Amino acid sequence: MKRIGLSLAAIAAALIALALTMPWLTPESVLRDTLSREIVALTGRTPRIEGKVQLAWAPLPTLMVEKVTVPGQDGQPPLLVADKMQGSLRLAPLVIGHVEVSSLMLKRANVELAVGKDGKRSWDFKEGVLAEAAAGHFDKPMPIHAIRVVDGSIRYSDASDGSANAVAIDDVTFTWAGRSDGMSAAGVIKWRDRNAEIAVALADPASLIAGGKSDMRARVKGDLINLTTSGTVDGTGRLEGKVSASGNSLRDTLRWLGLGLPVGRSLGAYDLQSPLTLDNAAISLNEVQLSLDGNEAEGSLTVEYGRERPKVSGTLAADVLDLSAYSEEIQLADGRPRKWRGDHINIQSLLVSDLDLRISAGETVINKVKLGHAAATVSTRNGQLELALGEAAAYGGTLKGSITLRPAEKTTELSAAASFEGVDMGNALGDLFAFRRLEGTGSGTITVSGAGVSIADITRSLQGRADFNVASGWLVGIDLASLMQKIERRPLSARFESSYGGRTTFDLSKASFKIAEGMAKTSDCRMENGSLSVSLTGDANIALRSLDMAGVANWSDADATSPFRLPFRVYGGWEVPVVEPDTEALIRRSGAAAPLLRSFIRPGRDVSQDAGKNPTPSAAQ
Numbered sequence: 001m002k003r004i005g006l007s008l009a010a011i012a013a014a015l016i017a018l019a020l021t022m023p024w025l026t027p028e029s030v031l032r033d034t035l036s037r038e039i040v041a042l043t044g045r046t047p048r049i050e051g052k053v054q055l056a057w058a059p060l061p062t063l064m065v066e067k068v069t070v071p072g073q074d075g076q077p078p079l080l081v082a083d084k085m086q087g088s089l090r091l092a093p094l095v096i097g098h099v100e101v102s103s104l105m106l107k108r109a110n111v112e113l114a115v116g117k118d119g120k121r122s123w124d125f126k127e128g129v130l131a132e133a134a135a136g137h138f139d140k141p142m143p144i145h146a147i148r149v150v151d152g153s154i155r156y157s158d159a160s161d162g163s164a165n166a167v168a169i170d171d172v173t174f175t176w177a178g179r180s181d182g183m184s185a186a187g188v189i190k191w192r193d194r195n196a197e198i199a200v201a202l203a204d205p206a207s208l209i210a211g212g213k214s215d216m217r218a219r220v221k222g223d224l225i226n227l228t229t230s231g232t233v234d235g236t237g238r239l240e241g242k243v244s245a246s247g248n249s250l251r252d253t254l255r256w257l258g259l260g261l262p263v264g265r266s267l268g269a270y271d272l273q274s275p276l277t278l279d280n281a282a283i284s285l286n287e288v289q290l291s292l293d294g295n296e297a298e299g300s301l302t303v304e305y306g307r308e309r310p311k312v313s314g315t316l317a318a319d320v321l322d323l324s325a326y327s328e329e330i331q332l333a334d335g336r337p338r339k340w341r342g343d344h345i346n347i348q349s350l351l352v353s354d355l356d357l358r359i360s361a362g363e364t365v366i367n368k369v370k371l372g373h374a375a376a377t378v379s380t381r382n383g384q385l386e387l388a389l390g391e392a393a394a395y396g397g398t399l400k401g402s403i404t405l406r407p408a409e410k411t412t413e414l415s416a417a418a419s420f421e422g423v424d425m426g427n428a429l430g431d432l433f434a435f436r437r438l439e440g441t442g443s444g445t446i447t448v449s450g451a452g453v454s455i456a457d458i459t460r461s462l463q464g465r466a467d468f469n470v471a472s473g474w475l476v477g478i479d480l481a482s483l484m485q486k487i488e489r490r491p492l493s494a495r496f497e498s499s500y501g502g503r504t505t506f507d508l509s510k511a512s513f514k515i516a517e518g519m520a521k522t523s524d525c526r527m528e529n530g531s532l533s534v535s536l537t538g539d540a541n542i543a544l545r546s547l548d549m550a551g552v553a554n555w556s557d558a559d560a561t562s563p564f565r566l567p568f569r570v571y572g573g574w575e576v577p578v579v580e581p582d583t584e585a586l587i588r589r590s591g592a593a594a595p596l597l598r599s600f601i602r603p604g605r606d607v608s609q610d611a612g613k614n615p616t617p618s619a620a621q
Contacts, residue, residue, distance in 0.1 A: 316359050467513075
């Protein structure tokens with residue numbers, strides 16, 4: 001036994017000695033030929049080796065090569081350019097004097113996947129194991145089982161449409177032993193300054209290369225997205241399966257993917273689950289389950305990317321749609337007191353893709369605003385943004401409308417139309433415009449257009465028309481009937497006793513406004529309630545959010561024997577307007593005070609007569 005042990009030790013020592021001397025005994029030309037042979041066996045293309053070639057022993061037998069190039073198709077860029085290539089050698093053949101490479105590590109390697117104008121691809125092979133696999137005749141083991149790329153890149157370009165994309169590779173290993181084995185790739189890549197871990201597995205790569213199909217699994221994990229997909233992929237790149245994707249910010253994910261969205265707080269945490277169909281022109285997501293900004297929706301989506309700009313189309317439905325997260329971005333006015341927003345409108349960032357989305361919800365919430373069942377369309381086409389609300393249950397009635405924004409030279413053009421019917425005006429005006437002076441059930445239409453660099457700028461240029469009617473309502477802040485009875489008894493003291501408070505009820509109120517240069521003018525605003533009728537004329541300054549109007553209230557007692565007319569004014573900000581009787585008319589009605597007024601007015605003006613004319617808007621200044 002002792003002799004046997006000594007013999008084995010001697011043989012091992014001899015093998016080690018032989019292996020240690022091999023790097024010094026093998027000519028460089030043999031090493032070059034060995035590496036070239038392995039690459040030719042794989043690709044059918046003869047590489048160009050411009051740097052040193054040598055063997056290293058520690059820590060394992062390794063073939064060290066510098067500056068290696070694998071050519072592409074005729075007239076195309078090289079398929080591969082690597083600064084350094086290290087080949088791990090099989091130990092058994094090395095002992096008997098043969099140099100065989102089992103795996104490669106490429107450092108600072110660039111892979112160019114190019115498609116020429118004639119359709120030729122740089123990765124189409126005429127000879128070698130990969131060509132045999134593509135022809136369906138692959139029955140050999142792979143000459144190189146694993147390829148590791150460190151600090152490299154993969155670039156894809158298509159001369160037919162000018163498209164190009166590149167992915168930086170930090171450290172990725174590709175493995176494939178032979179026809180009956182699966183292929184895998186795993187490691188870390190970098191795209192647009194973001195790292196992501198990837199893992200891809202193909203069950204039957206030989207069939208895939210030959211134009212057949214293979215089961216596939218893939219995973220991408222990064223700080224912006226966690227994505228997994230599985231299914232069947234064919235030789236054309238078409239994938240049918242399912243996908244799951246999630247992240248902390250859809251906005252940041254889409255920006256990372258190349259869409260030029262502006263910075264914002266909405267489009268936050270998301271989770272998507274769906275069956276998937278993907279080809280070289282589009283991604284189709286059927287039976288989508290989507291969670292975004294706390295909302296849950298389902299439907300279908302299609303993303304078409306084989307065009308100048310990607311197009312997203314589809315339908316989504318939700319039981320409850322809470323848009324409060326978007327209120328800061330879509331609100332028209334802010335501050336206290338509220339003013340129209342003065343920041344510049346930039347819809348170019350909204351036109352990074354073509355959209356055609358149809359969205360429906362059983363209930364829609366935007367802060368205090370609540371809508372019932374609603375259906376809307378969001379679309380961007382021909383350089384403009386269109387929002388259309390088909391019909392929504394709102395404040396006890398229905399609401400529908402549309403808004404179109406289109407970029408013009410240095411400005412944004414706006415056109416909008418809306419109609420409503422059976423709406424609770426008190427809650428609607430309060431929630432939407434912070435105007436709480438009118439209540440009742442209203443219907444109406446409004447059509448406006450304008451242009452400017454901001455919402456505030458647009459309001460100064462608005463043109464259009466608005467028509468409203470309100471039934472069974474009241475004017476909040478003044479009780480005209482009560483006040484008129486007091487004025488009838490004591491004209492002067494009533495002014496101070498009852499300027500504010502109470503409400504004026506009416507059966508029907510109607511108003512028509514003509515809008516020009518941001519001013520809404522009316523000469524036909526009326527309220528009727530039995531013995532009381534009120535008429536108003538004047539302006540609503542949309543840009544300044546203010547009122548300057550004059551009115552006349554006509555009141556008569558039950559037998560209509562003592563009709564009484566009271567001029568009054570409505571002025572100030574429309575959120576809290578001032579409603580008060582006309583002071584001069586009160587003094588005129590007081591015979592004792594009329595002479596006192598005479599000394600404070602313009603010579604020649606008669607103020608002793610009772611006010612018999614409607615005051616003009618200028619009287620409210």
